[in-house]
Amino acid sequence: MLQPQRRREEAADVTGHGMYRRRDTRREKLVAEIAAELRRYSVDAQHVGHAFANLHGLGATDLQALIAVMDAELAGQPITPGRLGEQLSLSSGSVTALIDRLERAGHIRRDRDTADRRKVFLHYAERGAALATDFFRPLGRRTDEVMAGFGDDELEVVHRFMAAMTASMREHRDTVRAARDEPPRRAKG
Amino acid sequence: MLQPQRRREEAADVTGHGMYRRRDTRREKLVAEIAAELRRYSVDAQHVGHAFANLHGLGATDLQALIAVMDAELAGQPITPGRLGEQLSLSSGSVTALIDRLERAGHIRRDRDTADRRKVFLHYAERGAALATDFFRPLGRRTDEVMAGFGDDELEVVHRFMAAMTASMREHRDTVRAARDEPPRRAKG
DNA sequence: CCGAGTATCTCGATGATCGAGATTATCGGC
DNA sequence: GCCGATAATCTCGATCATCGAGATACTCGG
Numbered sequence: 001m002l003q004p005q006r007r008r009e010e011a012a013d014v015t016g017h018g019m020y021r022r023r024d025t026r027r028e029k030l031v032a033e034i035a036a037e038l039r040r041y042s043v044d045a046q047h048v049g050h051a052f053a054n055l056h057g058l059g060a061t062d063l064q065a066l067i068a069v070m071d072a073e074l075a076g077q078p079i080t081p082g083r084l085g086e087q088l089s090l091s092s093g094s095v096t097a098l099i100d101r102l103e104r105a106g107h108i109r110r111d112r113d114t115a116d117r118r119k120v121f122l123h124y125a126e127r128g129a130a131l132a133t134d135f136f137r138p139l140g141r142r143t144d145e146v147m148a149g150f151g152d153d154e155l156e157v158v159h160r161f162m163a164a165m166t167a168s169m170r171e172h173r174d175t176v177r178a179a180r181d182e183p184p185r186r187a188k189g
Numbered sequence: 190m191l192q193p194q195r196r197r198e199e200a201a202d203v204t205g206h207g208m209y210r211r212r213d214t215r216r217e218k219l220v221a222e223i224a225a226e227l228r229r230y231s232v233d234a235q236h237v238g239h240a241f242a243n244l245h246g247l248g249a250t251d252l253q254a255l256i257a258v259m260d261a262e263l264a265g266q267p268i269t270p271g272r273l274g275e276q277l278s279l280s281s282g283s284v285t286a287l288i289d290r291l292e293r294a295g296h297i298r299r300d301r302d303t304a305d306r307r308k309v310f311l312h313y314a315e316r317g318a319a320l321a322t323d324f325f326r327p328l329g330r331r332t333d334e335v336m337a338g339f340g341d342d343e344l345e346v347v348h349r350f351m352a353a354m355t356a357s358m359r360e361h362r363d364t365v366r367a368a369r370d371e372p373p374r375r376a377k378g
Numbered sequence: 379c380c381g382a383g384t385a386t387c388t389c390g391a392t393g394a395t396c397g398a399g400a401t402t403a404t405c406g407g408c
Numbered sequence: 409g410c411c412g413a414t415a416a417t418c419t420c421g422a423t424c425a426t427c428g429a430g431a432t433a434c435t436c437g438g
Contacts, residue, residue: 026341027341027344030341030344030345030348031332031333031336031344033348033352034336034344034347034348034351035329035332037348037351037352037354037355038230038234038351039234040355040359041227041231041351041354041355041358042230042231042234042235043253044355044358044359044361044362045227045228045231045358046231046235047277047278047362047366048358048361048362048365050278051278051362051365051366051368051369052365054369055365055368055369059424059425061425061426064232080385080386081385081386081387082384082385082386089236089239089240090425090426090427091426091427091428092385092386092387092427092428093387093388093389093426093427093428093429094425094426094427095386095387096386096387096388097424097425097426098425098426101425116384116385116434116435117433117434117435118384118385118386118433118434118435119384119385119386119434120385120386138361138364139361140224142357142358142360142361143220143224143354143357144220145357146350146353146354146357147220147223149353150346150349150350152215152216152219154346154350155216155219155220155223156219157339157343157346157347158223158346158347158350159219159222159223159226160339161335161339161343161347162223162226162227162230163222163226164335164338165226165230165332165335166226166229166230166233168331168332168334168335169229169230169233169234169237169331170229170233171331172233172237172327172328172331173233173236173237173240175327176237176240176241176244177236177240179240179244180240180243180244248393248394250394250395269416269417270416270417270418271415271416271417279394279395279396280395280396280397281396281397281416281417281418282395282396282397282398282418282419282420283394283395283396284417284418285417285418285419286393286394286395287394287395290394305403305404305415305416306402306403306404307402307403307404307415307416307417308403308415308416308417309416309417379438380437380438381436381437381438382435382436382437383434383435383436383437384433384434384435384436385432385433385434385435386431386432386433386434387430387431387432387433388429388430388431388432389428389429389430389431390427390428390429391426391427391428392425392426392427392428393424393425393426393427394423394424394425394426395422395423395424395425396421396422396423396424397420397421397422397423398419398420398421399418399419399420400417400418400419400420401416401417401418401419402415402416402417402418403414403415403416403417404413404414404415404416405412405413405414405415406411406412406413406414407410407411407412408409408410408411
């Protein structure tokens, strides 16, 4: 009686993409499993970030912010507090506090734009770069290990797939975010 | 002058898996881009969850918890507060508060195990199932759309890849979490 | 120099999380 | 049947990230 009675086949299709609906054909199984794996991967990646951050006395948001700062600067266009807030979905007040924390800890530094002195550019500091390295290196090693098991043509397929999934997810993110800002329209009008 | 001046080739290799190091061969480019896409996908997925949760008056953690509860129950083994805390990296106190919130909102309900009455099983309620459906359905539609562009053999490759990546990430998660619990050993020993 | 617009920061309130300890229940040995 | 050890959950006070409205600093066109 410890074992639950409900079988998978009886469960409702909660997900809309077959995660819990019947999976008869091989293809349907594949689709469902890939979707589930992507979800697991994302959740686990998130928890890795959380755990790593705490291990170094930071919150999960702080690590994300540090990475965003580095991404932006290494891409050649340092990020501003405003854009960082957009990326992380934080209010302006939270962003200031976040930057204060990271700056106090020596991970990043502020720099006012000389042209438009309202703007602040965020740059990573030595300590921040070191932390990011410690975070990414083991991940990179693992990634390389996995990818070693695939041929160039196979990675090409994976890349095409991931590019499409990423684009779709980003679109969806913007949709959901837009839904958060719009509803403030009154009924009737 | 709006365009960034720094070239990729000059940037340090911060990531350890070639995200910012030179990418000469086609294969190296592939590896780097796939890694970057996985990262973007995870971050965006996280933000989708965050935005959707807030849209419905929940915190990001609450949605994750609701999904975990459903996953467990639909897989046939309802989750307990203890395990939920492990999965989400929360303290016991936070888990109780979390469950209180979700129960008060009508998303889940508590149920004591009849055999071991210390244990509490978490079950999703109607309102929780409806919310999860609303969350997953558009994601499922998008996933199906993307996958429609791939043949069975190609999805097979993607599946093998994602299975390996997911396993590797979970391993890494456990490694990082273990690092958080162990270091309480004094120097020298 | 003025006023509208923009970027960032300040500050008080809220709420999620932590962590130590209390509570309730199980289990094995006697 | 009772006891101590162990386990699972819950309670409670403290802490800290976040929110959001308003203040401040700056730009730009007229």
